[in-house]
Amino acid sequence: MKIAAQESPKQRRGRRSEPVILFSVAHQTFAIAADAVQEIRSTDSFAGAAVEFKQSEVAKVRHTVERARRIYYVVNAGVHFGLPTTRPTLVLILRQLRVAVLVDRIERMTEISMVHPLPRGFSGAERHWYRGLAYLGDRVFPVIQPTGFLTADEFQRLDRTHAVQEELAGVRA
Amino acid sequence: MDAAQATARDSYVLLQVGNRRFALRADIVSELAPAVRLHNFPHATPLVVGVIVRRGRIVPVYDVAPVLLGRGSSVHRFYLIARRQFGNATEASAIPVTGECELASGEAHPPEMGRQRYIAGTLPVGSEDVDVLDLDVLLTSAPVSPSREIHRTSNASATEAQS
Numbered sequence: 197m198k199i200a201a202q203e204s205p206k207q208r209r210g211r212r213s214e215p216v217i218l219f220s221v222a223h224q225t226f227a228i229a230a231d232a233v234q235e236i237r238s239t240d241s242f243a244g245a246a247v248e249f250k251q252s253e254v255a256k257v258r259h260t261v262e263r264a265r266r267i268y269y270v271v272n273a274g275v276h277f278g279l280p281t282t283r284p285t286l287v288l289i290l291r292q293l294r295v296a297v298l299v300d301r302i303e304r305m306t307e308i309s310m311v312h313p314l315p316r317g318f319s320g321a322e323r324h325w326y327r328g329l330a331y332l333g334d335r336v337f338p339v340i341q342p343t344g345f346l347t348a349d350e351f352q353r354l355d356r357t358h359a360v361q362e363e364l365a366g367v368r369a
Numbered sequence: 370m371d372a373a374q375a376t377a378r379d380s381y382v383l384l385q386v387g388n389r390r391f392a393l394r395a396d397i398v399s400e401l402a403p404a405v406r407l408h409n410f411p412h413a414t415p416l417v418v419g420v421i422v423r424r425g426r427i428v429p430v431y432d433v434a435p436v437l438l439g440r441g442s443s444v445h446r447f448y449l450i451a452r453r454q455f456g457n458a459t460e461a462s463a464i465p466v467t468g469e470c471e472l473a474s475g476e477a478h479p480p481e482m483g484r485q486r487y488i489a490g491t492l493p494v495g496s497e498d499v500d501v502l503d504l505d506v507l508l509t510s511a512p513v514s515p516s517r518e519i520h521r522t523s524n525a526s527a528t529e530a531q532s
Binding site: 224226277278279312315316317318319320321322325329331334335336337338 | 406408410411412413414415417420422427428429431453455458460462508
Protein backbone atom coordinates (compact mmCIF):
# COMPACT_ATOMS: atom_id res chain seq x y z
CA MET A 197 0.00 0.00 0.00
CA LYS A 198 1.26 3.46 -0.89
CA ILE A 199 0.94 6.25 1.61
CA ALA A 200 -0.14 9.47 -0.08
CA ALA A 201 2.28 11.59 1.92
CA GLN A 202 5.21 9.55 0.54
CA GLU A 203 4.35 10.39 -3.05
CA SER A 204 6.41 13.14 -4.57
CA PRO A 205 4.65 16.20 -6.01
CA LYS A 206 5.79 15.00 -9.45
CA GLN A 207 4.05 11.65 -8.99
CA ARG A 208 0.88 13.38 -7.85
CA ARG A 209 0.97 15.69 -10.86
CA GLY A 210 1.55 12.75 -13.18
CA ARG A 211 -1.41 10.86 -11.78
CA ARG A 212 -3.80 13.75 -12.19
CA SER A 213 -2.98 15.20 -15.58
CA GLU A 214 -4.96 13.86 -18.50
CA PRO A 215 -4.36 14.52 -22.20
CA VAL A 216 -7.44 15.90 -23.92
CA ILE A 217 -8.43 17.08 -27.37
CA LEU A 218 -10.18 20.44 -27.50
CA PHE A 219 -12.63 20.57 -30.38
CA SER A 220 -15.30 23.03 -31.37
CA VAL A 221 -18.82 22.86 -32.73
CA ALA A 222 -20.72 26.04 -33.60
CA HIS A 223 -18.12 28.15 -31.74
CA GLN A 224 -18.51 26.09 -28.54
CA THR A 225 -15.41 24.35 -27.24
CA PHE A 226 -15.47 20.88 -25.71
CA ALA A 227 -12.75 18.62 -24.30
CA ILE A 228 -12.60 14.87 -24.85
CA ALA A 229 -10.05 12.48 -23.37
CA ALA A 230 -7.42 11.77 -26.03
CA ASP A 231 -7.55 8.06 -25.27
CA ALA A 232 -11.30 8.01 -26.02
CA VAL A 233 -10.55 8.91 -29.65
CA GLN A 234 -9.16 6.25 -31.98
CA GLU A 235 -8.79 8.32 -35.11
CA ILE A 236 -9.47 11.78 -36.51
CA ARG A 237 -10.38 12.05 -40.19
CA SER A 238 -11.46 14.88 -42.45
CA THR A 239 -15.04 14.62 -43.66
CA ASP A 240 -13.68 14.70 -47.23
CA SER A 241 -11.59 11.57 -46.74
CA PHE A 242 -14.39 9.96 -44.73
CA ALA A 243 -17.09 10.62 -47.33
CA GLY A 244 -16.18 7.61 -49.47
CA ALA A 245 -16.60 5.20 -46.57
CA ALA A 246 -19.78 6.72 -45.09
CA VAL A 247 -23.17 5.39 -46.16
CA GLU A 248 -26.33 7.46 -45.93
CA PHE A 249 -28.63 6.04 -43.28
CA LYS A 250 -32.23 7.16 -43.76
CA GLN A 251 -34.11 6.77 -40.50
CA SER A 252 -36.23 8.86 -38.21
CA GLU A 253 -35.39 7.13 -34.91
CA VAL A 254 -32.41 9.25 -33.94
CA ALA A 255 -32.23 12.59 -35.76
CA LYS A 256 -28.56 13.23 -34.98
CA VAL A 257 -27.49 10.13 -36.96
CA ARG A 258 -27.59 10.44 -40.74
CA HIS A 259 -24.72 8.17 -41.80
CA THR A 260 -23.05 4.89 -40.90
CA VAL A 261 -19.58 3.62 -41.60
CA GLU A 262 -18.30 0.05 -41.50
CA ARG A 263 -15.01 -0.58 -39.73
CA ALA A 264 -13.61 -3.99 -38.91
CA ARG A 265 -16.98 -5.52 -39.85
CA ARG A 266 -18.78 -3.38 -37.31
CA ILE A 267 -21.28 -0.65 -38.04
CA TYR A 268 -20.41 2.74 -36.55
CA TYR A 269 -23.06 5.43 -36.28
CA VAL A 270 -22.03 8.94 -37.27
CA VAL A 271 -23.41 11.46 -34.75
CA ASN A 272 -23.66 15.13 -35.67
CA ALA A 273 -22.37 16.81 -32.50
CA GLY A 274 -24.19 20.05 -33.32
CA VAL A 275 -27.56 18.28 -33.39
CA HIS A 276 -26.62 16.25 -30.29
CA PHE A 277 -25.92 19.41 -28.26
CA GLY A 278 -28.77 21.42 -29.81
CA LEU A 279 -26.40 23.93 -31.42
CA PRO A 280 -26.95 25.94 -34.62
CA THR A 281 -26.31 24.06 -37.87
CA THR A 282 -22.72 24.16 -39.09
CA ARG A 283 -20.66 22.40 -41.71
CA PRO A 284 -18.47 19.85 -39.91
CA THR A 285 -15.04 19.29 -41.38
CA LEU A 286 -13.72 16.52 -39.11
CA VAL A 287 -14.83 13.16 -37.77
CA LEU A 288 -13.69 11.81 -34.41
CA ILE A 289 -13.88 8.03 -34.46
CA LEU A 290 -14.27 6.91 -30.88
CA ARG A 291 -12.47 4.02 -29.25
CA GLN A 292 -14.45 1.10 -27.82
CA LEU A 293 -17.75 2.59 -28.97
CA ARG A 294 -19.43 2.25 -32.35
CA VAL A 295 -19.66 6.01 -32.67
CA ALA A 296 -18.04 8.58 -34.95
CA VAL A 297 -18.67 12.25 -34.19
CA LEU A 298 -18.89 15.11 -36.69
CA VAL A 299 -17.23 18.26 -35.37
CA ASP A 300 -16.22 21.61 -36.85
CA ARG A 301 -12.54 21.72 -35.96
CA ILE A 302 -9.83 20.69 -33.53
CA GLU A 303 -8.48 23.58 -31.49
CA ARG A 304 -5.53 21.81 -29.92
CA MET A 305 -4.36 18.98 -27.69
CA THR A 306 -3.56 19.81 -24.12
CA GLU A 307 -3.53 18.38 -20.60
CA ILE A 308 -6.00 19.03 -17.83
CA SER A 309 -5.08 18.63 -14.20
CA MET A 310 -8.53 17.69 -12.98
CA VAL A 311 -12.14 17.28 -14.01
CA HIS A 312 -14.51 19.18 -11.72
CA PRO A 313 -17.81 17.39 -11.18
CA LEU A 314 -20.72 18.97 -13.02
CA PRO A 315 -22.53 21.10 -10.40
CA ARG A 316 -25.70 19.41 -9.12
CA GLY A 317 -27.69 22.39 -10.31
CA PHE A 318 -27.36 20.95 -13.81
CA SER A 319 -30.17 18.46 -14.01
CA GLY A 320 -30.86 17.95 -17.72
CA ALA A 321 -29.46 15.73 -20.45
CA GLU A 322 -26.04 17.32 -19.89
CA ARG A 323 -25.56 14.97 -16.94
CA HIS A 324 -25.20 12.21 -19.58
CA TRP A 325 -23.26 14.35 -22.04
CA TYR A 326 -20.44 15.45 -19.74
CA ARG A 327 -18.02 13.80 -17.30
CA GLY A 328 -17.57 17.19 -15.71
CA LEU A 329 -15.93 20.54 -16.34
CA ALA A 330 -12.31 21.52 -16.86
CA TYR A 331 -10.83 24.89 -15.98
CA LEU A 332 -7.97 25.71 -18.27
CA GLY A 333 -6.33 29.12 -18.42
CA ASP A 334 -9.27 31.40 -17.91
CA ARG A 335 -11.81 29.21 -19.68
CA VAL A 336 -14.21 26.50 -18.53
CA PHE A 337 -14.93 23.60 -20.89
CA PRO A 338 -17.28 20.67 -20.59
CA VAL A 339 -15.43 17.35 -20.67
CA ILE A 340 -17.27 14.91 -22.89
CA GLN A 341 -18.65 11.60 -21.66
CA PRO A 342 -18.10 9.45 -24.79
CA THR A 343 -20.95 7.07 -23.89
CA GLY A 344 -23.29 10.08 -23.83
CA PHE A 345 -23.41 10.47 -27.61
CA LEU A 346 -25.76 7.50 -28.03
CA THR A 347 -27.70 5.80 -25.26
CA ALA A 348 -28.14 2.03 -25.10
CA ASP A 349 -31.73 2.53 -26.20
CA GLU A 350 -30.67 4.64 -29.19
CA PHE A 351 -28.11 1.98 -30.18
CA GLN A 352 -30.83 -0.68 -30.03
CA ARG A 353 -33.23 1.33 -32.18
CA LEU A 354 -30.51 2.17 -34.71
CA ASP A 355 -29.30 -1.45 -34.86
CA ARG A 356 -32.86 -2.66 -35.40
CA THR A 357 -33.51 -0.16 -38.20
CA HIS A 358 -30.14 -0.89 -39.77
CA ALA A 359 -30.79 -4.65 -39.73
CA VAL A 360 -34.18 -4.16 -41.42
CA GLN A 361 -32.66 -1.93 -44.09
CA GLU A 362 -29.85 -4.43 -44.74
CA GLU A 363 -32.40 -7.21 -45.09
CA LEU A 364 -34.48 -5.19 -47.55
CA ALA A 365 -31.37 -4.30 -49.54
CA GLY A 366 -30.47 -8.02 -49.69
CA VAL A 367 -33.92 -8.95 -50.96
CA ARG A 368 -33.74 -6.27 -53.68
CA ALA A 369 -30.31 -7.46 -54.75
CA MET B 370 -32.47 27.42 18.97
CA ASP B 371 -30.03 29.78 20.74
CA ALA B 372 -30.06 33.57 20.45
CA ALA B 373 -27.40 33.63 17.72
CA GLN B 374 -29.31 31.13 15.63
CA ALA B 375 -32.54 33.03 16.14
CA THR B 376 -30.83 36.26 15.03
CA ALA B 377 -29.45 34.49 11.94
CA ARG B 378 -32.95 33.24 11.11
CA ASP B 379 -34.31 36.79 11.37
CA SER B 380 -31.60 38.31 9.18
CA TYR B 381 -32.20 38.74 5.47
CA VAL B 382 -30.23 39.93 2.49
CA LEU B 383 -32.21 42.29 0.29
CA LEU B 384 -31.40 41.88 -3.38
CA GLN B 385 -32.46 43.77 -6.46
CA VAL B 386 -33.58 41.76 -9.51
CA GLY B 387 -34.63 44.04 -12.35
CA ASN B 388 -36.71 46.78 -10.74
CA ARG B 389 -37.90 44.74 -7.73
CA ARG B 390 -36.47 43.93 -4.33
CA PHE B 391 -36.57 40.49 -2.79
CA ALA B 392 -35.15 38.97 0.37
CA LEU B 393 -33.16 35.81 1.03
CA ARG B 394 -32.38 34.35 4.44
CA ALA B 395 -28.94 35.69 5.35
CA ASP B 396 -27.72 32.35 6.72
CA ILE B 397 -27.70 30.80 3.21
CA VAL B 398 -25.92 33.73 1.53
CA SER B 399 -22.15 33.38 1.17
CA GLU B 400 -21.07 36.55 -0.58
CA LEU B 401 -21.74 39.25 -3.15
CA ALA B 402 -19.30 38.78 -6.03
CA PRO B 403 -18.43 41.17 -8.85
CA ALA B 404 -19.71 40.39 -12.35
CA VAL B 405 -16.89 38.06 -13.34
CA ARG B 406 -16.73 36.20 -16.65
CA LEU B 407 -19.70 33.95 -17.37
CA HIS B 408 -18.79 30.68 -19.09
CA ASN B 409 -21.53 28.95 -21.00
CA PHE B 410 -21.86 25.65 -22.80
CA PRO B 411 -24.75 23.56 -24.12
CA HIS B 412 -27.08 22.13 -21.50
CA ALA B 413 -30.77 21.51 -20.97
CA THR B 414 -31.40 22.85 -17.45
CA PRO B 415 -33.97 25.66 -17.21
CA LEU B 416 -32.80 28.97 -15.63
CA VAL B 417 -29.10 28.03 -15.70
CA VAL B 418 -27.24 30.50 -17.93
CA GLY B 419 -23.69 29.25 -17.37
CA VAL B 420 -21.06 29.02 -14.67
CA ILE B 421 -18.60 31.38 -13.00
CA VAL B 422 -15.36 30.53 -11.23
CA ARG B 423 -15.26 31.85 -7.71
CA ARG B 424 -12.48 31.05 -5.21
CA GLY B 425 -11.45 28.03 -7.30
CA ARG B 426 -14.97 26.61 -7.38
CA ILE B 427 -17.22 26.32 -10.41
CA VAL B 428 -20.56 27.89 -9.52
CA PRO B 429 -23.72 27.59 -11.64
CA VAL B 430 -25.47 30.87 -12.44
CA TYR B 431 -29.27 31.02 -12.44
CA ASP B 432 -31.16 33.82 -14.17
CA VAL B 433 -34.21 34.02 -11.94
CA ALA B 434 -35.62 37.12 -13.64
CA PRO B 435 -37.87 35.09 -16.00
CA VAL B 436 -39.48 33.51 -12.91
CA LEU B 437 -39.65 36.64 -10.76
CA LEU B 438 -40.30 39.26 -13.43
CA GLY B 439 -41.57 37.27 -16.39
CA ARG B 440 -38.66 38.47 -18.54
CA GLY B 441 -34.88 38.16 -18.73
CA SER B 442 -32.73 40.64 -16.83
CA SER B 443 -30.35 42.30 -19.27
CA VAL B 444 -28.23 44.27 -16.82
CA HIS B 445 -26.53 42.92 -13.73
CA ARG B 446 -23.56 44.19 -11.82
CA PHE B 447 -23.05 41.52 -9.18
CA TYR B 448 -23.60 37.86 -8.41
CA LEU B 449 -25.20 36.99 -5.12
CA ILE B 450 -23.81 33.61 -4.08
CA ALA B 451 -26.03 31.48 -1.89
CA ARG B 452 -26.11 27.85 -0.83
CA ARG B 453 -28.69 25.61 -2.46
CA GLN B 454 -29.69 22.42 -0.65
CA PHE B 455 -29.39 19.00 -2.34
CA GLY B 456 -30.43 16.43 0.23
CA ASN B 457 -27.81 16.66 2.97
CA ALA B 458 -25.37 18.51 0.75
CA THR B 459 -25.27 22.16 -0.27
CA GLU B 460 -23.94 23.76 -3.43
CA ALA B 461 -22.97 27.35 -4.13
CA SER B 462 -25.35 28.97 -6.61
CA ALA B 463 -25.05 32.43 -8.16
CA ILE B 464 -27.91 34.80 -8.93
CA PRO B 465 -27.25 37.88 -11.08
CA VAL B 466 -28.44 40.99 -9.26
CA THR B 467 -28.65 44.53 -10.55
CA GLY B 468 -27.81 46.50 -7.46
CA GLU B 469 -25.87 46.25 -4.25
CA CYS B 470 -27.45 44.12 -1.55
CA GLU B 471 -28.20 45.19 1.97
CA LEU B 472 -28.84 43.42 5.22
CA ALA B 473 -32.20 43.68 6.96
CA SER B 474 -33.60 42.07 10.05
CA GLY B 475 -37.11 41.51 11.16
CA GLU B 476 -39.80 38.93 11.48
CA ALA B 477 -41.15 37.66 8.19
CA HIS B 478 -44.90 37.02 7.90
CA PRO B 479 -46.27 33.91 6.21
CA PRO B 480 -47.11 34.42 2.53
CA GLU B 481 -50.66 35.30 1.52
CA MET B 482 -52.80 32.51 0.12
CA GLY B 483 -52.27 31.86 -3.56
CA ARG B 484 -48.74 33.28 -3.75
CA GLN B 485 -46.15 31.42 -5.77
CA ARG B 486 -44.51 28.45 -4.00
CA TYR B 487 -41.11 30.16 -4.04
CA ILE B 488 -42.41 33.00 -1.86
CA ALA B 489 -41.62 31.86 1.68
CA GLY B 490 -42.97 34.96 3.38
CA THR B 491 -43.14 38.73 3.46
CA LEU B 492 -40.67 40.95 5.27
CA PRO B 493 -41.68 44.46 6.29
CA VAL B 494 -38.85 46.84 5.40
CA GLY B 495 -39.77 50.44 6.10
CA SER B 496 -43.02 51.05 4.27
CA GLU B 497 -42.38 48.22 1.82
CA ASP B 498 -43.32 44.53 2.07
CA VAL B 499 -40.51 42.54 0.48
CA ASP B 500 -41.11 38.98 -0.70
CA VAL B 501 -38.81 36.45 0.99
CA LEU B 502 -37.62 33.83 -1.51
CA ASP B 503 -37.29 30.10 -0.94
CA LEU B 504 -34.14 29.57 -3.00
CA ASP B 505 -34.51 25.82 -3.48
CA VAL B 506 -38.07 26.18 -4.80
CA LEU B 507 -37.22 29.25 -6.87
CA LEU B 508 -34.38 27.56 -8.73
CA THR B 509 -36.62 24.70 -9.82
CA SER B 510 -39.54 26.95 -10.82
CA ALA B 511 -40.70 27.42 -14.39
CA PRO B 512 -40.47 30.89 -15.91
CA VAL B 513 -43.81 32.70 -15.91
CA SER B 514 -45.45 33.83 -19.11
CA PRO B 515 -45.56 37.62 -19.63
CA SER B 516 -49.39 37.63 -19.37
CA ARG B 517 -49.25 36.04 -15.88
CA GLU B 518 -46.62 38.57 -14.86
CA ILE B 519 -48.82 41.48 -16.00
CA HIS B 520 -51.63 40.02 -13.88
CA ARG B 521 -49.38 39.70 -10.85
CA THR B 522 -47.91 43.18 -11.29
CA SER B 523 -51.33 44.78 -11.62
CA ASN B 524 -52.40 42.97 -8.43
CA ALA B 525 -49.33 44.34 -6.66
CA SER B 526 -50.12 47.84 -7.91
CA ALA B 527 -53.68 47.49 -6.68
CA THR B 528 -52.43 46.43 -3.24
CA GLU B 529 -50.02 49.34 -3.14
CA ALA B 530 -52.80 51.73 -4.16
CA GLN B 531 -55.07 50.41 -1.39
CA SER B 532 -52.39 50.85 1.23
